[in-house]
Amino acid sequence: MAIPSEMKALLLVGDGYTRTPSGFALEAMEPYLEPGEIAVPAPGPTQVLIKVSLASINPSDIAFIKGQYGQPRAKGQPAGFEGVGIVVAGGDEPYPKSLVGKRVAFATGVTNWGSWAENAVAEAVVCIPLLDTVRDEDGAAMIVNPLTALAMFDIVKQEGEKAFIMTAGASQLCKLIAGLAKEEGYRPIVTVRRDEQIPLLKEIGAAHVLNEKAADFKAALREAIKAEQPRIFLDAVTGPLASIIFDAMPKRSRWIIYGRLDGEATAIREPGQLIFQHKHIEGFWLSEWMRQFRDKRGPAILEAQKRFSDGRWSTDVTAVVPLAEAMARVPAELAKPNGKVFIKP
Numbered sequence: 001m002a003i004p005s006e007m008k009a010l011l012l013v014g015d016g017y018t019r020t021p022s023g024f025a026l027e028a029m030e031p032y033l034e035p036g037e038i039a040v041p042a043p044g045p046t047q048v049l050i051k052v053s054l055a056s057i058n059p060s061d062i063a064f065i066k067g068q069y070g071q072p073r074a075k076g077q078p079a080g081f082e083g084v085g086i087v088v089a090g091g092d093e094p095y096p097k098s099l100v101g102k103r104v105a106f107a108t109g110v111t112n113w114g115s116w117a118e119n120a121v122a123e124a125v126v127c128i129p130l131l132d133t134v135r136d137e138d139g140a141a142m143i144v145n146p147l148t149a150l151a152m153f154d155i156v157k158q159e160g161e162k163a164f165i166m167t168a169g170a171s172q173l174c175k176l177i178a179g180l181a182k183e184e185g186y187r188p189i190v191t192v193r194r195d196e197q198i199p200l201l202k203e204i205g206a207a208h209v210l211n212e213k214a215a216d217f218k219a220a221l222r223e224a225i226k227a228e229q230p231r232i233f234l235d236a237v238t239g240p241l242a243s244i245i246f247d248a249m250p251k252r253s254r255w256i257i258y259g260r261l262d263g264e265a266t267a268i269r270e271p272g273q274l275i276f277q278h279k280h281i282e283g284f285w286l287s288e289w290m291r292q293f294r295d296k297r298g299p300a301i302l303e304a305q306k307r308f309s310d311g312r313w314s315t316d317v318t319a320v321v322p323l324a325e326a327m328a329r330v331p332a333e334l335a336k337p338n339g340k341v342f343i344k345p
Contacts, residue, residue, distance in 0.1 A: 003119075005039065005040060006039055007038060007040050007117055007118035008037055008118050008323060008324075009036060009038050009114075009116060009118065010029075010033045010035060010080070010114075010117065010323070010327070011033060011038065011076055011077065012032070012065060012075055012077055012079055013032055014032060014065075014073050014075060016067065016072045017072055018066060021066075021068055022068075023263040024059065024062060024063060024068070024262070024263055025062075025334075028331055030327065033079060033116075033327070035324075040118075041119070043091045043096065044091050045091040045092040045096070046124055047090075047096060047123055048087045048090045048100075048104075048121070048122060048127060049088050049120075050088065050120050050127075051085050052085040052115055052117060052120050052345050053136050053344075053345075054083060054085075054320070054342050055115035055116050055117075055342060056083060056140045056141045056340060056342055057080075057330065057341045057342065057343065058144050059259055060081060061079065061081055061082075065079050070285070078113060078114035078116055078120070080116035080117070080120070081107055081108055082105075082106070082141065082142075083108075083115030084136050084140040085104065085106070085120070086101070087099040087102050087104055088100065091124070095125070096124040103130050104127040104130060104139075105127070105130055105142035106120065106122040106127045107122060107143045108120055108121070109123060109287065116323070116343050117345065126290075128143070130142070131305050134305055135308070137315045137317050137340075138308040138314065140342055141172065141340055141342075142305075142308070143286075145172050145173045146304035146307075146308075147286060147297075147304060148173055148284075148286050149176035149177045149180065150300045150303060151284075151286065151293075151296070151300065152234050152256070152258070152284060153177050155284075156186065156234075159231060159232050159254070161229070161231045161232065163188070163189060163229060164188055164233070164234065165188070165190070165225075165232070165233045165245060165249070166178075166190045166233075166236075167236055168259070168261060169190030169197070169201055169206065169209060170192050170193075171236065172315065172316060174188075174190060174201075178206050179204055179313060180205075181205050182204065183205075188206045188207055188208075189207060189208040189210065189225070190206045190209050191210050191211075191237075191245075192212070195211055195214075198211065200338075208224040208228070212241050221244070225248050225249060230253075231249065231250060231252055232256065233246060233254065235256065235257050236258055237260070238257060238260045238262055239260075239265070240266075242262075242266060243266060246269075247269040247270060249279070251277040251279070253279045253280075254281075254282065255279070255282070258284040268281075316338060316339040318334075318338070319336075319339075319341050319342070320344050321341060322344050323343055323344065326343050330343070
């Protein structure tokens with residue numbers, strides 16, 4: 001496949017981290033990105049060059065382009081952490097070269113050559129050769145959500161409790177975890193912001209679905225916690241909601257934070273719980289999990305592909321937006337509930 005010298009991409013306007021946090025919703029693309037052309041990068045010795053077929057948009061991408069993620073921006077480089085495409089060139093080492101011609105799910109990581117572009121660079125070791133039975137929509141969302149779902153559900157199982165709590169219950173990640181929980185007899189308690197999301201989540205595996213905006217939310221939460229005694233709290237939101245939930249949980253509970261969808265301050269309502277009730281607060285970052293648990297990475301990848309292939313998992317799609325239309329359309333598409341938005345070069 002001929003490799004062009006230049007490519008179209010959505011390029012970062014900011015550099016490093018922001019000094020003025022602006023929340024975690026994307027109101028508009030223009031303050032953070034601009035369309036442009038840039039030279040097609042050459043892969044390093046351990047890297048591959050990928051012709052992007054479809055790129056995913058995750059909450060971590062929004063935090064990143066705003067300068068509010070745990071990784072600094074590089075001005076003028078393409079954004080986008082995750083995608084699917086065909087490897088068109090490999091570095092000097094044997095493994096990258098062996099991937100040429102294969103369709104892979106990939107994460108750009110620290111390469112600073114993001115997936116919201118016609119081509120992207122990724123480390124070969126974090127590319128996943130895909131089964132033919134995996135759709136591009138599932139392949140483009142293969143790493144961030146599915147592997148996180150399997151990793152965090154493994155934490156739930158290790159804890160030994162059948163019940164656990166999740167915020168952002170209507171997210172793609174929580175839907176994947178709810179499916180895992182249903183198969184193995186676990187009982188998730190999930191929070192949502194709309195009543196219309198409740199029936200679907202109960203159908204796919206949630207034992208309790210609580211609308212955080214409802215007048216009786218706190219009472220319903222206390223009742224569910226009293227009945228189920230969950231000790232794992234998987235939290236993508238933080239802020240006042242998470243504080244209320246953690247405060248209501250029993251002794252020896254673990255609050256595992258993997259996102260920050262709410263920009264409000266997160267209070268520890270009763271710090272004494274950390275001392276006298278042996279409660280713990282910790283973070284989860286998939287990149288660190290993949291480095292720390294290398295022996296679990298391969299089985300998790302295979303399991304995710306099997307689930308997408310046989311229909312147990314499926315990525316809900318809100319929109320596939322052409323790269324040329326992304327600046328105008330992406331914020332409105334992201335504001336719609338219940339599905340993922342993709343960029344197609």
